Amino acid sequence: MSDMSEFEIFLATAPGLEATLCDEVRLKGFKRPRAVPGGVTIRGGWPEVWRANLWIRGATRVLARIDSFRATHFAQLDQLAHKTPWKTFLRPDIPFRVEATCSASRLYHDGAVAQRVATAIRDVAGAPEAETADVIVRARVDHDTCTLSVDTSGALLHRRGHKQAVNRAPLRDTLAALFLHQCGYNGSEPVFDPLCGSGTFVIEAAEIAARLNPGRSRHFAFEHLATFDAEAWAQMRAVKSERPPSVHFYGSDRDAGAIAMSKANAERAGVSRFTTFRQCSISDIEPPEGKPGLVIANPPYGTRIGDPAKLAPLYNALGRTLRERFPAWRLGLLTTEPALAHATGLTFLPTSAPVPHGGLKVTLYRTPPLA
Known part of the structure; x- marks a missing residue:
């Protein structure tokens, strides 16, 4: 060549x-x-x-x-x-x-x-x-x-330089972006993660809506190559595509530490103005005011955190709360266990092949707008 x-x-x-x-x-x-x-x-x-x-x-x-x-x-x-x-x-x-x-x-x-x-x-x-x-x-x-x-990347691209605080078994930002895309998300609707952990889905959704470049805060291996043009790269990075989102983004978690992590990560990512995080349990979540959007969650699953049999009530509570309080919202749910997904009592669209994540295979379960 x-x-x-x-x-x-x-x-x-x-x-x-x-x-x-x-x-x-x-x-x-x-x-x-x-x-x-x-x-x-x-x-x-x-x-x-x-x-x-x-x-x-x-x-x-x-x-x-x-x-x-x-x-x-x-x-x-x-x-x-x-x-x-x-x-x-x-x-x-x-x-x-x-x-x-x-x-x-x-x-x-x-x-x-x-x-x-x-x-x-x-x-x-x-x-x-x-x-x-x-x-x-x-x-x-x-x-x-x-x-x-x-x-040309160096460190893997999910290491964007914003998420310094993470909880157990965190979802990579790159995977979060693709799962949001599979749920039909394009930045024009609110997103709510009721088990937000370190805030990955919420922050990713807010960045997409704000048109923030994912690589804006980090360095890359190509900067060490003979083909690198520092002036041209600086000009490329300087092009601003940001816009204020037309919607807001929400996360909740029963763990106070998770909420603190999410807020800190959102601040570092520059999206704290567009995000709200609140400590509460699944049974206490309420839909935010305004138009419906996407609920997306990466709950515990037995092979990752906890015992599958003991987690069924959590999934059941999630499904019941969404049915009762979130009409016209859609759900995207990640889990390794089909039985846990179906414990929500919700009707899912056809699924695609499981995806490797942390040594496991996770499946994205999606619903149509909830009646």
């Missing part, structure tokens, strides 16, 4: 959420988004890489795919990896590290592949290798095809 003006860019997400991420990427105006296993591909250059890191809410990382070739033995890998234009994007003064994965290939040893690629980088670009380097080159050998990418 000699021409690096346009290349394939891969936006990773949790398996099962590829189509939802593709919808977001398309709505943000990126070229030729295509859902593939594990994420979405687009075409573009380095400005598109920067923009994807800055704008996209549902991606966990952004990889710039810089080369791809067939390799069935190590001599071939050595030769072709030395032809990759490493100097184009790696700086000789910035350390790098290589992470490799191999599947269904004659090159099956991850460590040996990583070693060969690292040697090629040192020889061609003169960059130093370090175990703790921020710049990561990823080598993936699948069915004898080696794909070389640079991880």
Whole structure:
């Protein structure tokens, strides 16, 4: 790959959420988004890489795919990896590290592949290798095809720099954004999380409505690359798209510590003006004034926090309270346990495939507007 003006860019997400991420990427105006296993591909250059890191809410990382070739033995890998234009994007003064994965290939040893690629980088670009380097080159050998990418994000993209306080088993911001999208949320209706924990759903919904870029408060690995243009990046970041939301966002939790965390996180995210958090139990929640919207919750489930049998009354209380007090609102409910979802007594729309989260598989259960 000699021409690096346009290349394939891969936006990773949790398996099962590829189509939802593709919808977001398309709505943000990126070229030729295509859902593939594990994420979405687009075409573009380095400005598109920067923009994807800055704008996209549902991606966990952004990889710039810089080369791809067939390799069935190590001599071939050595030769072709030395032809990759490493100097184009790696700086000789910035350390790098290589992470490799191999599947269904004659090159099956991850460590040996990583070693060969690292040697090629040192020889061609003169960059130093370090175990703790921020710049990561990823080598993936699948069915004898080696794909070389640079991880342009660095820390995973759910680490947005706002949520310093978290409770047990927190939901990642990236997942929250995609689940909100699956519930049909687009920023024009109120959102209420009655089990808000550290406030992830409420804050994410408020940021979407306020058109705040998810990557606005953090740094990225691409800032260490030879292709980085600090002036162009500063101009991109300086473009302001914010607007005051037309609606408000609400969270409640029976735990006072959770409410304190949520308020602090909302303040850091710059959305405290649009959010209200209140300590109360599920049976005490009331719909806010104004038009109906979306109730969304990530309650405890037995394999995560607590015993499933003991949690059924919580789900039952949630369903009963929503039926009685939240007419015309919709519910989005995350759980690993179908029995707990159905303990709400609510009627759900067809579900999609479970999504990996914290070593478990969670399913989003959605209702139509409640009668």
